[in-house]
Amino acid sequence: MNAITAYRALEDRFEKMAVLGEALSVLHWDAAVMMPSGGAGPRAEQLSALRVMGHELLTAPETADLIAAADAADLDDWRQANLREMARGHARAAALPPDLVAAFSKACSECEHAWRGARLENDFASVKPLLAEVLTLTRRRAEILSEALGLSPYDALLDGFEPGASERRIEALFSDYRAFLPDFLAAVLERQDREGPKPTLSGAFDVGRQEALCRELAAVAGFDFDAGRIDQSAHPFSTGFPGDQRITVRYNAADPTFAIMAVLHEAGHALYERNLPPDWRRQPVGSARGMGLHESQSLLIEMQASRSPEFLSALAPKLREAFGAQDAFTDEALQRLVHWVQPDFIRVDADEVTYPAHVILRFNLERALLRDDLPLEDLPAAWNDGMTELLGVTPPTDALGCLQDIHWYDGAIGYFPTYTLGAMAAAQLFQAACAADPEIKPALARHDMNGLQAWLTENVHAHGSRMSSDAVLEAATGRPLDPKAFEAHLTERYLGA
């Protein structure tokens, strides 16, 4: 087979995998949003069957042969990058023996199931042996991937979530933030305290009205209801594909700002997916780059744009209109409310200042666990010591400590850092966008994100997976990822005039 024919056959093969992936995303969404409880068993089998089919296509010897044959093809930049991404995906998947893949999948599923009970019962001991098994298999996966990809074991795991990320780079970024945080946090808390108590909301906020406002704001962030849906689920998420993007949200009757910010966050994810290069739809090079860059797009829309004073100045009147005027809905009180900083136990509820500390703790602990430097029985204490050291709060229970997050129990080691990589990238990109187009910020005060969307599409979304995340950042901002824009953003927002 000649090289260009091989390349074309690969495009067909990867398109098939992408279509399978789309079907999987609908089945996942349905399971979270629509499925009756009786469907759980059959659905798990359906998901697994489709995943196995995709995995078989990706790891098939024919795929390896085609990749080798296509190597000699005279391809343009995009196709070269596409072939590189195909080879990357194949290499990762083919390196792992099928029995290890199956054993890992089974261990994760059993551990995750046990974790749900353990968290409810605050009983780390009950899930510990299952987590030990997940860790053992993760170490084996990391070693095999390390060998195959020429990366350290931890970097080989990271690479599955954010290609090109490395422990060394993350250590440098996180050290910087760790040095920045203590004095900054003390100053923020001192000032916050000086300015008075946290605004309190009064009343139950009608879910129908919350939903209407969320839909209006999602549209501001570019969400298209002819090509997407917003529904409710226990945990907000975003999924789908161009033409049919789906966001979920949970409404809190006591505070409408939770759902509003969650929808804007998920709309940022959806915007990225929607504006990926249409010519490369269903090809690896046309996919989102990595979890870190993906999170940068949601955090850019939520944290940078939608929690900006400009955006909030237009949100306050909408809240007053929807729910009636109250003290917390003055412009000034709303800002204090959504900018409230509070060191606390739970990562998913954390503000943007303390959030990285939660991530740094997990980054340190998961590397120690992977290296077998931290015995699992010492994890709860190590967690609590870390929280005390980083944020000055000590979780009273493991449910509020090392049992709070699903990720490790579900086998996702190497994933946590992407949250903070995303937060840092969001600040750096937003800074560059506002410098390139001075109308972006004033437009936010009119709830107009068109300029921002255009800049993001051109400078981030349209690249798909053509370049590394760092190369995207360099092209868009003039430099690779660094923590300074994020720190400057926090300083301006929390200690500015």
Added chain:
Amino acid sequence: MNAITAYRALEDRFEKMAVLGEALSVLHWDAAVMMPSGGAGPRAEQLSALRVMGHELLTAPETADLIAAADAADLDDWRQANLREMARGHARAAALPPDLVAAFSKACSECEHAWRGARLENDFASVKPLLAEVLTLTRRRAEILSEALGLSPYDALLDGFEPGASERRIEALFSDYRAFLPDFLAAVLERQDREGPKPTLSGAFDVGRQEALCRELAAVAGFDFDAGRIDQSAHPFSTGFPGDQRITVRYNAADPTFAIMAVLHEAGHALYERNLPPDWRRQPVGSARGMGLHESQSLLIEMQASRSPEFLSALAPKLREAFGAQDAFTDEALQRLVHWVQPDFIRVDADEVTYPAHVILRFNLERALLRDDLPLEDLPAAWNDGMTELLGVTPPTDALGCLQDIHWYDGAIGYFPTYTLGAMAAAQLFQAACAADPEIKPALARHDMNGLQAWLTENVHAHGSRMSSDAVLEAATGRPLDPKAFEAHLTERYLGA
């Protein structure tokens, strides 16, 4: 490979196809109920990709080899029947060349799309060339299947919808009904007219209350909301699998009996699927027998049980409670309303007396079209002549005539007869059930269908595809399908004391 190993490998292979089929059913449901319009293109591609994967598994040479190898295995009755059904499915699918399958699928999809516009515009000419192509390819399919299966071309098509059905048997059943209908219909209309006008409903009936009542009645018919959902869609349907069955319905604000009867109809389909033999789940022998027997289960619950005087006597007070008392909700008026007979143009709106005439017309015309005895340009006139002859009404437009149904335009030739086979089987089975358990009818007056469900499960559902539909009927009622129970049912209901 030894014979029993081959048989076991076939079970694994067909389970995989069944799981794919379940995923497809979720994607279909989602497309009809949830999907935004922008999802139509990607969804068509997802459905097609999964269908192709299933088709490849079914037609693969390995499947043929395994079937041949398993033939020598010493199998019990169920496994023998399972192997027979596997061979049947494989033979049908493998007989058709892949390029014909692809061309037919494309022609159907284009024709169906054009039909939607043509029906709206009342423009048969615009869809005629596309229907001609569907017919040409259907003839080719029928010839190839005829050769492969040793059936006549039309029987080979029928067999795809109701295994074992034959043109000759259907002709005999339909001739009988055609002889019965004219005098019977005249007598029904004369008596109906004598007893006064059709009861009229007044008011808009709140959709929320309709929905609550529909859910209550679905539960009466055995629907389990922990293992299923009821939603709205343009056309009611039933899909899913044990653990997760999904019914849809459309609410008519002017008449709550439409949604109620539609839900009970779909609940009958769901009941069949739910009570199929659990030991044979995801195997061909554990599947529903055919479209005719499936329709018998929906029509039994709807037409035989739920439109019975007993059931209606308990429905009337529920309607009065939900929507307030009115003339149409007296016991007597409600019966007249849901038993109203009216020769008219549209099949899906037809009463149970005139419905078979709609089917007989289509049965005659589709055979003439298939044989090329009826030029397509003559179809509209032939349709209208047939309606005039059968029911004494002449459609004023093709939209109310030969453009009304999706089926031919979607490539389903040989499907229409199953509606009336189902109606006749429903009457025969209900008669036998009531004879076997005299408590079934009185229990309907308490909205208790437990006895009926138990009889149906034992005598119909639990057989899966172990026997032919006729063998199921013979075992359950003592005779193969005949039209007499149906005619007796109509005579009692419409001309009885």
